[in-house]
Amino acid sequence: MNTIPNQEKVPRSGSRVNDFVRGVREEVYNIxxxxxxxxxxxxSGQNYVRALRLYAWNIExxxxxxxxxxxxxxxxxxxxxxQLTKSEMKLDWWNTPKILFPDSLKIINSSKTKFQPNxxxxxxxxxxxxxxxxxxxxxxxxxxxxxxxxxLRRALPNYSGTRANIxxxxxxIRLLRNRIAHHETVFxxxxxxxxxxxxxxxxxxxxxxxxWLKKNSRVDAVLKKKSLVLNGEYETxx
Numbered sequence: 001m002n003t004i005p006n007q008e009k010v011p012r013s014g015s016r017v018n019d020f021v022r023g024v025r026e027e028v029y030n031i032x033x034x035x036x037x038x039x040x041x042x043x044s045g046q047n048y049v050r051a052l053r054l055y056a057w058n059i060e061x062x063x064x065x066x067x068x069x070x071x072x073x074x075x076x077x078x079x080x081x082x083q084l085t086k087s088e089m090k091l092d093w094w095n096t097p098k099i100l101f102p103d104s105l106k107i108i109n110s111s112k113t114k115f116q117p118n119x120x121x122x123x124x125x126x127x128x129x130x131x132x133x134x135x136x137x138x139x140x141x142x143x144x145x146x147x148x149x150x151x152l153r154r155a156l157p158n159y160s161g162t163r164a165n166i167x168x169x170x171x172x173i174r175l176l177r178n179r180i181a182h183h184e185t186v187f188x189x190x191x192x193x194x195x196x197x198x199x200x201x202x203x204x205x206x207x208x209x210x211x212w213l214k215k216n217s218r219v220d221a222v223l224k225k226k227s228l229v230l231n232g233e234y235e236t237x238x
Contacts, residue, residue, distance in 0.1 A: 039185055049232075056236035057222075057229045058187045062180045063238055064218040065191070068198040069132075069177050071213045075205045077127045077135045079155040087151055099146055107134050136174050139167035159204035166204075169197050187226075195219045 037051065040058075044050035084093040094100055094108045111129040138147050141164070148163045159166060176194050179186055195217070203210025228234040 039188075043188070044230075050230055053230050053232070053236055054187060056238055057226055058185055059238040060229075060236070061191060061219070061222050061226075062183075062186055064222045065176070065180060065186070065195065065198075068195060068202070068213055068217050068219065069173070069180075071209060072173070072198050072202045073132045073135075074127070075202050075209050076155070077132070079205045080135055080138065080152065081127055083151045083155045087154075101142065104134065104137065132177060133174055136167070136170045139163060139170060141167075156201075156204040158207055166201070169201060173197060173201070191219065192223060 032055070037055070040051040040054050041048065044054055085091060087093075088096050088099075090096075094105060100108070107130055108126065111126065137143075139152060143152075144163055152163070153159075156166065172194060176186065176189065179189075199210050199214050199217070202213050225234055229236055
């Protein structure tokens with residue numbers, strides 16, 4: 001394991017490239033717009049090497065979180081689809097009168113044409129087309145009567161809490177997912193708690209899926225080595 005050879009600080013003015021810490025290639029430094037890197041520098045006391053390590057660790061923890069987000073999205077959206085298809089006894093359940101608000105129906109109608117011209121026979125392909133935000137939106141207050149009681153409760157067979165609570169947790173997870181997708185910071189979020197929510201909600205849908213997710217997730221391991229990475233005791237990797 002290599003340690004940081006030098007911990008000089010980035011100058012606040014003047015030639016930042018010529019003066020920046022020895023041992024870090026200029027090409028690496030130049031890939032970051034200063035305004036984007038400032039949050040890492042501020043978190044690291046203007047220590048460039050530590051900030052660069054934090055940037056790399058942020059990528060690593062983001063990548064680790066994606067596995068759990070993948071399993072949650074697939075598990076939850078498919079469970080909702082199964083409940084609605086079975087309960088309405090038709091593949092194009094979204095065409096049931098008054099089941100969806102117009103804006104939600106518009107999302108489906110604009111997506112389904114990509115894979116099913118007559119809206120029948122291939123409704124399972126709707127899951128990856130409409131996005132995670134659509135499915136989370138079905139837990140909103142406005143769908144409490146139309147969807148929560150008759151359908152969504154059954155899509156979460158191991159859950160006994162309220163619609164508002166599960167919707168709030170899912171919204172936090174959606175925001176995390178969006179930050180990761182846009183390459184934003186997540187190191188300053190409560191990652192351990194959010195990861196726990198991802199596993200827990202997956203388990204509400206399918207307990208075995210939750211166990212499998214937890215067993216395969218790298219999140220806890222990446223969290224544990226954060227300080228070692230920032231101190232230079234572990235090399236960065238992502």
